[in-house]
Amino acid sequence: MKNRHPLFDQQVELDISGKFAPIRGKLIEFGQDILVLHTGMQFVYVPLIHLQQLRLSNSKFEPFEVPELPFEAYNETVSYRKILMNAKGMFSELYITGNQSIHGYVTTVMNDYFVFYSPIYHTVMVSLHHLKYLIPYNPNVTPYMLTPEQFPLRPSPVTLSRTFDQQLRKLMGEFVVLDLGENSHKTGVLKAIDQRMLELSTANGASVFLHFDHVKTVHLP
Incomplete structure (x- = not known):
């Protein structure tokens, strides 16, 4: 129902x-x-x-017809995971953090995160708990009007783990960007993860500690 x-x-x-x-x-x-x-x-x-x-809404709207849903039939129950699975390979816009959206394709859905491939950020791992919205685009629309040759959909260079926690642990010792680099303290070498706290070594060599639950995305520059 x-x-x-x-x-x-x-x-x-x-x-x-x-x-x-x-x-x-x-x-x-x-x-x-x-x-x-x-x-x-x-x-x-x-x-x-x-x-x-x-x-x-108190705003005035012009009447409009709602087109066919891009992912699911109207008689199907809608769910977050099902939407992400159906969105795989469809050009989409995500809003996660800050005042910018990212554009690209959902490629893989894991237990509590998914992988998004973007022409700007390349492979981005996104916590399921932090996606604010997803907007699918028309099937004939491509990111920035790029051709498939200019923007090939590449598999992730990182072997994926089932959970976001395991995935971050696999990246220890790597230079990472958290939360799309919304501030400089979220870019650096991932030194350690201990009791839900991440330690990053930033540009000046200082350590910054962040709580795992507030990490929205991670990608390798």
Whole structure:
């Protein structure tokens, strides 16, 4: 049975963690752990863990027809993991942290993280707990209008572990970038992981300690 939210098929706006402006659109799906809006131009998939508030919108909208869903049939129950699995190989936009989105392709879904391949960041490992939203693009759209020759979908150069914790431990001794390098203290050599604390050696050789639960992404520059 699909969940029927009281605001289903209504124009709504929602506040999500880390995003200053609300997202507005028509609520078309509400699953156990994810909801789906259509903005009139694109679908937006939002994991419920980051939903802070959902309300009817006071803004005026021009009526629009919602196209066919890109991943699932309307009679199927929507779920976060199923969406990620179905999004593999489809050009998508992710919002994770800071004030920027990243564009590319979901390539692999593991227990508590997934792998995203981007023309800018290359292979990025993203914690399932920190994805704020996913926007799939039209199948004939490619990142930055790059051709397949300019942006080949390459497999990860890193052997993947089942969990994000195990994956980070595998990268000890490597030069890594955490959280897309949103500040300089999150780039350096991963020295150790002890009791959920990560130790990074930064540019000046100083050690910085970060709690594992707040690590959103990791990639190798």
